[in-house]
Amino acid sequence: MYIARILYPVEVLGPGKRIGIWFCGCPRRCKGCSNPELWEFQERYKVDIETVKKLINQICSQNSVDGFTLTGGDPLYQFKDFRLLVDYLSYISEDILVYTGYTLAELQGKNLDHVAVLIDGEYIEERNNGAILRGSDNQQIHILNERLRDKYEHYLSTATNQIQNFATVDGYVSVGIHNKDFKF
């Protein structure tokens, strides 16, 4: 599988202190995408799932983890590995939030078990209006796990979009929902 980053604590892409997992690879190439460096499936980010599990376990053994946010890139372009990872993460936390450029309708028939929240649809720069957790307001937040509905409805009605910067081996990475004037 291709994973570019695993960061903790991500506090701007869902409630609490989360592990953020950035899949690498997205052929969609939306204009104004905030992560164009993750469009290509880069060999340097190829990693086996056991290594990913170990890294996740290391973080979880030393920290309180409130959930996971899977983004990219588009996690759904690596569906088989995505499924394996989601099944594994579900033993740690049921709060698994996933971003994808596909719409939920396009994913009909796909196994989305253990995905608690799906934020779907491609990014449309002209529709970036600061909507909470959404790059553009065509995207929809689907709460698929009813046990988490109250938690997310409260979060969505009280939180505002924020940016966090992380130091990584690739330099500083800016995490969060950026406004359309954001420059790298």
Ligand code: SF4
């Ligand atoms: S779907 Fe997301 S990651 Fe892919 S190009 Fe569009 S905004 Fe970027």
